[in-house]
Amino acid sequence: MAEELALLVADVFEAAGALRRAGEALAAAEGQSQARWQLMSVVSEDSRPVARAARRLGVARQGVQRIANELVRDGLAEFRDNPDHRTSPLLALTPTGRRALEAITVRADAAHRVMGEGFAQADLAAVRALLRRLTRQTDQWVEAEAEAEAGGGGGGAQRGTRSRATTGRVREEEA
Numbered sequence: 225m226a227e228e229l230a231l232l233v234a235d236v237f238e239a240a241g242a243l244r245r246a247g248e249a250l251a252a253a254e255g256q257s258q259a260r261w262q263l264m265s266v267v268s269e270d271s272r273p274v275a276r277a278a279r280r281l282g283v284a285r286q287g288v289q290r291i292a293n294e295l296v297r298d299g300l301a302e303f304r305d306n307p308d309h310r311t312s313p314l315l316a317l318t319p320t321g322r323r324a325l326e327a328i329t330v331r332a333d334a335a336h337r338v339m340g341e342g343f344a345q346a347d348l349a350a351v352r353a354l355l356r357r358l359t360r361q362t363d364q365w366v367e368a369e370a371e372a373e374a375g376g377g378g379g380g381a382q383r384g385t386r387s388r389a390t391t392g393r394v395r396e397e398e399a
Contacts, residue, residue: 271314
């Protein structure tokens with residue numbers, strides 16, 4: 225099973241690379257980058273502080289701050305007062321930003337129809353469910369490893385046992 229999971233991880237990385245290249249092409253057709261597109265998407269429904277947007281994207285706050293500043297400079301986004309934190313403004317799309325995001329989204333929808341040809345909806349839903357489960361279990365493993373390290377848990381055997389136990393609990397809960 226570990227070998228199959230390792231192969232799946234390699235396939236996911238390969239697919240992520242292909243999807244990233246496609247995303248760059250889609251965004252570039254509208255004069256944007258994929259990073260700008262992702263950030264515009266994250267703040268499209270709800271304005272967010274840069275740090276929260278970065279956590280949602282799973283990337284460093286500093287990089288997101290640079291992109292946010294570019295979007296503001298280009299009139300695609302604006303910083304608004306944050307009633308919950310006066311030193312951490314909210315990033316929100318401007319009407320121009322919403323139009324840019326909509327244009328990319330229209331292109332992406334068309335591309336997704338082509339990319340998804342021949343896939344059954346049920347198969348796509350099953351793959352998504354499996355990937356979400358793998359993500360949760362991986363995050364739990366990382367947390368368990370960090371706890372073991374912080375607690376001075378010692379050698380890898382002890383950490384490995386704790387990690388497998390955590391993963392096993394998730395499997396039982398979801399089964």
